[in-house]
Amino acid sequence: MDRVTDIISNGDVTTAIFHSDDHQEFNLLRRAALGYIQTWAVFCVTFHVNITAKKEDALAQRLGMLIIDNEAFERDYLHLVKNDRYIVRVDIKGGDDVEFTTNDIELPWRDVTPIMPLLPGHHLVCDLHIKRFDAQGHHIKHCPLATFAPIPVPEGSDGFGIRMMGIGMLSGEEILKRALDKMVVAAQDKSDNIFMKIAVPPKYRIQM
Numbered sequence: 338m339d340r341v342t343d344i345i346s347n348g349d350v351t352t353a354i355f356h357s358d359d360h361q362e363f364n365l366l367r368r369a370a371l372g373y374i375q376t377w378a379v380f381c382v383t384f385h386v387n388i389t390a391k392k393e394d395a396l397a398q399r400l401g402m403l404i405i406d407n408e409a410f411e412r413d414y415l416h417l418v419k420n421d422r423y424i425v426r427v428d429i430k431g432g433d434d435v436e437f438t439t440n441d442i443e444l445p446w447r448d449v450t451p452i453m454p455l456l457p458g459h460h461l462v463c464d465l466h467i468k469r470f471d472a473q474g475h476h477i478k479h480c481p482l483a484t485f486a487p488i489p490v491p492e493g494s495d496g497f498g499i500r501m502m503g504i505g506m507l508s509g510e511e512i513l514k515r516a517l518d519k520m521v522v523a524a525q526d527k528s529d530n531i532f533m534k535i536a537v538p539p540k541y542r543i544q545m
Contacts, residue, residue: 341513343494349502351509352488356496361538362520363497367485368535369523370516372473376481376506377410379403380422380468388460389431391453399452400465402478407506409445410467423467431459447505473526481506 344353355363382397389396417423429441435455439446442465455461472480481503488498503509524541 338510338514338517341499341517344510344513346509349483349505349509351499351501351503351512353499353509353513354490354494354496355499358495359538360497361536362541363487364536365520365523365538365541366516368526369519370485370501370512371480371482373471373519373523374479374481374507374512374515375469375471376407376479377405377423377467377469378476378478379405380466380470383464383466384462385464386460386462388458389453389455390459396453396461396463400463403439403450404447404505405467406445406447407481408508408511413445418467421468425465425467426462427465428462429455429460431455432457435459437461473523480504481512 340356341353342356344351355366357363379401382393382400384393384397387393387396391399414423425443427442429435429437432455437452437455439448439450439452444465444467470476470479472478483502483504485499485501488500490496490498499513501509501512503512507515521541524537526535
């Protein structure tokens with residue numbers, strides 16, 4: 338982390354300085370942060386009972402986009418992962434003023450999020466499969482950031498200023514640490530096409 342300094346976090350917003358004089362290297366760090374950090378999210382949902390107002394596909398999509406606090410998950414649940422996935426059972430019945438929320442699912446969520454009301458007679462039993470992927474190779478829901486942009490650095494400093502906004506999966510410092518580790522992987526991206534050619538700094542081409 339010696340190449341990234343002056344890390345300041347305020348809620349989901351983090352600023353820092355990346356010490357480099359190469360625009361291509363800054364862009365590589367940005368690509369690594371947005372596309373190549375692996376995070377835990379709901380991979381799929383297996384339904385056993387669904388007597389509710391929502392169809393399975395709509396409910397699975399809703400559950401699939403919920404944000405897991407990845408640092409808490411890795412601290413408290415990683416030892417329970419088997420065959421690269423963690424499965425958590427949901428079994429909840431409806432009633433008067435019953436709201437199905439993330440509090441009813443035993444996982445470390447970023448926020449308490451309402452999912453849907455459950456009326457008398459409603460019953461939901463399903464399994465959430467939690468897996469780890471990155472946004473580039475799987476789905477944008479695995480991206481831990483909303484934005485990653487350059488900002489001016491203070492006078493007398495070298496490098497590129499960074500301002501990024503997380504979504505609650507990882508702390509800003511942890512995102513930067515993992516992005517630095519993924520820069521070589523991001524440099525191997527073969528996404529060149531007739532509309533775009535990815536510029537890779539020379540020192541990373543040697544490692545490809």
